[in-house]
Amino acid sequence: MARYIIDTSVLCQYFITQTYTAEAIILIQSAFQDNELFVPEFALAECVNVFWKYVRFQGLAENTAKEFVQELMNLPLQVNLISDLLSNSLEIGLSQSLAIYDSVYIAMALDSSYPLITVDVKQANAATANGVTLKPIIDFS
Known part of the structure; x- marks a missing residue:
C-alpha cells in the first residue's frame, strides 16, 4: 500500500477534464483498492470552489456540479485537520513566497513523510526546496 498527499490541482482533475485527468482518475481509483x-x-x-467557477464561467451544468460534490464526498480520501x-x-x-493553502500540502508531506502529488509547478518547486519527495502524476498513466 502506498500513501500520498494529493493537492487540489490533482483532485479536481478527477472531475474536470484537464491535462492529467486520465492519470488523476487512475490515482484516485487506486484509493478504492490499496492506496491511501x-x-x-x-x-x-x-x-467545490472549482466546480462553482466552472458553472459560473465555463458552462458546467449546475446538476453536474452537484453530482461532482456528491461523488467528491464519497471518495476514499483521508481528510486531515x-x-x-x-x-x-x-x-x-x-x-x-507561496500561498498558505499550497504550503499546507508541503507541511503535510513533511509531517507524514508521504510523497506529494501536484501539478502546480510553483508548489512542486517549493516542496523540493523543503526536502519533500514528489511523486509525478504521470506515474499513474
Missing part, C-alpha cells in the same frame, strides 16, 4: 490519499480539510472546499500544521505552513509560505 491524504488531503487537508480545506481541499474539499477548494475543489490542519491546525497542527499552520505554524510550519506559515514558515514555508514566507520562505517560498
Whole structure:
C-alpha cells in the first residue's frame, strides 16, 4: 500500500477534464483498492470552489456540479485537520513566497513523510526546496 498527499490541482482533475485527468482518475481509483490519499480539510472546499467557477464561467451544468460534490464526498480520501500544521505552513509560505493553502500540502508531506502529488509547478518547486519527495502524476498513466 502506498500513501500520498494529493493537492487540489490533482483532485479536481478527477472531475474536470484537464491535462492529467486520465492519470488523476487512475490515482484516485487506486484509493478504492490499496492506496491511501491524504488531503487537508480545506481541499474539499477548494475543489467545490472549482466546480462553482466552472458553472459560473465555463458552462458546467449546475446538476453536474452537484453530482461532482456528491461523488467528491464519497471518495476514499483521508481528510486531515490542519491546525497542527499552520505554524510550519506559515514558515514555508514566507520562505517560498507561496500561498498558505499550497504550503499546507508541503507541511503535510513533511509531517507524514508521504510523497506529494501536484501539478502546480510553483508548489512542486517549493516542496523540493523543503526536502519533500514528489511523486509525478504521470506515474499513474
